[in-house]
Amino acid sequence: MTTRVALRRDAGRIGPESGPWIRQRQVAKIWGPPDPASLAQLVDHRDVVLGWGLLAPDADIPLRVVHWGAAPPAEGWFERRLTAALAARAELGLAADPGTTAYREVNSEGDGLPGLVVDRYGDDRVVQLGTPAIAARRAAVLELLGPRTPGRVFVIADEAAPEDPAAILEFQEHGLWFSCPAPPAQKTGAYLDQRDNRRLAAQLAVRAAGPLLDLGCHVGGFVVHAAAAGVTAVGLDQSARALEFARRNADRNDLTSRTSFVQADMFGALDHPALAGPFGVIVFDPPRIATGSQGRERAVAAMARSLGRLLPRLQPGGFLLACSCSHHVSRPDLDAALLAAGARDLARVHALGPGPDHPVWPGHAEGEYLRVNVYQRRAV
Structure with a gap:
């Protein structure tokens, strides 16, 4: 028996343009066995088959569509x-x-x-x-x-x-050696979505002719890339274990003389002498602090407070990389946090995300979770 997921009359427009997620609030009823190993049929309130998907009946997203159309996808x-x-x-x-x-x-x-x-x-x-x-x-x-x-x-x-x-x-990244704790320590390992951005940040630090500061440095990816480019770099993280790996990675690449690490809260006072600046590049890469749309305003406010402490440490002509790993915090939200922090002399020069190994399906806004805005401070 095929399990059927029936939509409410007021579920809204459902199709490829609305993305693959069907939320619990859109569902009127689920008929049939709750078998996650089988594909479930998606029908609208008129019993018209819209597509087929993977079932999780008790979850907030009870169906994730894998195929649109009346006929199921072919075997295999x-x-x-x-x-x-x-x-x-x-x-x-x-x-x-x-x-x-x-x-x-x-x-x-x-x-x-x-x-x-x-x-x-x-x-x-x-x-x-x-x-x-x-x-x-x-x-x-x-x-x-x-x-x-x-x-x-x-x-x-x-x-x-x-x-x-x-x-x-x-593993290696752009010719540099790294190690990180195996899962489940931190997501799937080393934040591979920032791989290309780590190399760009190093290039920007060379261009700015100033040191790099990475807040939320994890195992030191941005720091090691900058140091390998000849730039002095400082990494900050709250995790002692992450910093242990960061120091190990700097040492393995013979970069200890150009790197230093501070254990501290990136949302804290940032009063350690190594954080005084001025810096040619500042990477602000917080953890996901908005897990839903309700937390967006609090997240933007928290980021604004931290950015307010960081902006005086950015040298003229320098670059700020403001990152969000929650799709609830948009690029305009990053702009808003910067303006709330008092920035009046920075312009956005890059709008970045993950590399091409992180494809996003059109219509699936939630898949575009990583946003990196790069701002440059006017030199005069």
Whole structure:
């Protein structure tokens, strides 16, 4: 029996343009067995079939559409899409670049596989099974990835798993060596969505001829890239374990003389002498502080307070990278935080996001979660 998800009459316009997520408030009724391993049929209030999707009946998003149309996708759709996602990364040239061995191979809805994320770290892979429907396909995922993975496969499922302090991922990025704790320590490892932005920040620091400050530095990606470009760099993070890896990464690349790290809260006073500045580049990369639309105003206010403390430390002609990893905090919200912080002499010069290994499906606004606005201070 096929499970059917019936929409309310007032569910709004539903189709490819509205994105793949069907929310609980849009659903009138779910008929049939709650089997996450099978595709469920999406019907409107007139019983017209709109599409097919992955079921999680008790979740806020009970259905994630994988195929629009009355007929279901052909048998084997899941394996074909997973194979196509891996091939797409090869076409980008990422698999053939010996200087960059960490990148995203499957990006959930962006690859038509909602809830599945696969990241490559050298010979290892990290697999995130983010929904019950994807967890039910665990065997199919590992059967396809296993023969293609020379090293280990780390699997992150919905349930909490204890961290193994001895489990470490090693990889290269733009010719630099890095290591980070293996999951579930921090997302899927090393924030691969910022990979290209780390290299750009280093280039901007060279252009500004001033040191770089990274707030929320994690394992030191921005810092190490800047130091490798010949720039003095300072990283700040609240996590002692993250900073342990950051120092290790600087040492492995022979960059300890140009790097320093501070353990502190990026939303705190920032009164450590190493943070005094002036800096040629400041990277403000907070954690996700708005988990819903209701928290957006509080998040913008918190960012404005911190940016107010940072702006006096940015040298004339210098660059500020303001980041948001929540789709609820938009690019205009980052502008608003900057204006609320008192900025009157900065102009936005870049609007960045993840690299091409993080595709976003049109209509899926929630998939565009990372926004990086780059501002430059007027020199005069």
